[in-house]
Amino acid sequence: xxxxxxxxxxxxxxxxxxxxxxxxxxxxxxxxxxxxxxxxxxxxxxxxxxxxxxxxxxxxxxxxxxxxxxxxxxxxxxxxxxxxxxxxxxxxxxxxxxxxxxxxxxxxxxxxxxxxxxxxxxxxxxxxxxxxxxxxxxxxxxxxxxxxxxxxxxxxxxxxxxxxxxxxxxxxxxxxxxxxxxxxxxxxxxxxxxxxxxxxx
Numbered sequence: 001x002x003x004x005x006x007x008x009x010x011x012x013x014x015x016x017x018x019x020x021x022x023x024x025x026x027x028x029x030x031x032x033x034x035x036x037x038x039x040x041x042x043x044x045x046x047x048x049x050x051x052x053x054x055x056x057x058x059x060x061x062x063x064x065x066x067x068x069x070x071x072x073x074x075x076x077x078x079x080x081x082x083x084x085x086x087x088x089x090x091x092x093x094x095x096x097x098x099x100x101x102x103x104x105x106x107x108x109x110x111x112x113x114x115x116x117x118x119x120x121x122x123x124x125x126x127x128x129x130x131x132x133x134x135x136x137x138x139x140x141x142x143x144x145x146x147x148x149x150x151x152x153x154x155x156x157x158x159x160x161x162x163x164x165x166x167x168x169x170x171x172x173x174x175x176x177x178x179x180x181x182x183x184x185x186x187x188x189x190x191x192x193x194x195x196x197x198x199x200x201x
Contacts (some may be wrong), residue, residue: 001038001152002056006031006171009164024162024194032168036155036175039080040148045187047151050179052172058090065096069133081136083143088135089119095124100132147190154182 007028014023037058039049049068053060065080072078082088091110098105108114113170115125128136159178165171 001036001155002033004034004036004160004171004175006034006165006167006168013162024129028164031088031165031171034168034171034175035060037061038148038151039064039068040069040151042081042147045189046183047179047187049131050176052175054168056087058087058092061087061090062092063182065093069096069100076132078132078133079137081146081148083138083146084123084140086119087124088137089123091122093135094122097131097133097135098124102184105109150190154186 008025009025010029011025013025016022023181031144034052034054037051037053037056037060038047040046043046048071049064051060051067068080069075087093094107098107106114108116110116111118115121116167123137127137128134143149155178156173157172161176165174
């Protein structure tokens with residue numbers, strides 16, 4: 001989730017009264033943005049790993065995934081669902097998948113040969129079901145199929161939409177505190193209720 005703005009409201013909210021909801025000041029001071037990389041466990045409904053920082057480079061994703069994988073060092077198979085963002089098909093992610101395999105894999109050279117030749121060859125390698133770490137990519141324009149997007153909407157509604165943040169550091173601290181609170185009190189698996197019926201008549 002990129003571009004999370006640290007917005008400080010210029011005036012305090014006007015409290016709710018009978019027949020009138022809380023009024024939020026529309027003017028704000030912008031203190032910059034933060035990026036959230038989060039891993040949602042569909043079996044438990046918890047956010048297993050959350051990383052908040054200034055950027056969303058492939059190095060940021062790699063360090064996030066290494067921290068996630070360190071939580072389950074003995075897992076024989078791990079499935080990750082991601083959208084088709086360029087960092088999700090990066091060289092560092094390919095190398096991370098390759099180093100978890102028992103036999104060494106010749107990856108080639110980025111942009112020139114082998115598995116690292118292009119985003120298409122990297123995506124094909126990452127989604128190979130025989131690997132110990134398998135990436136499943138959502139179809140283009142269908143990131144809503146990824147359950148982390150449902151969790152992001154909860155974060156926006158419960159924390160970001162009505163809050164005021166005086167700095168990027170405060171925004172980061174509140175996001176991480178919300179993740180902890182969510183895991184302790186609200187986490188449960190999402191029940192997918194789409195029946196497969198056509199969305200249009």
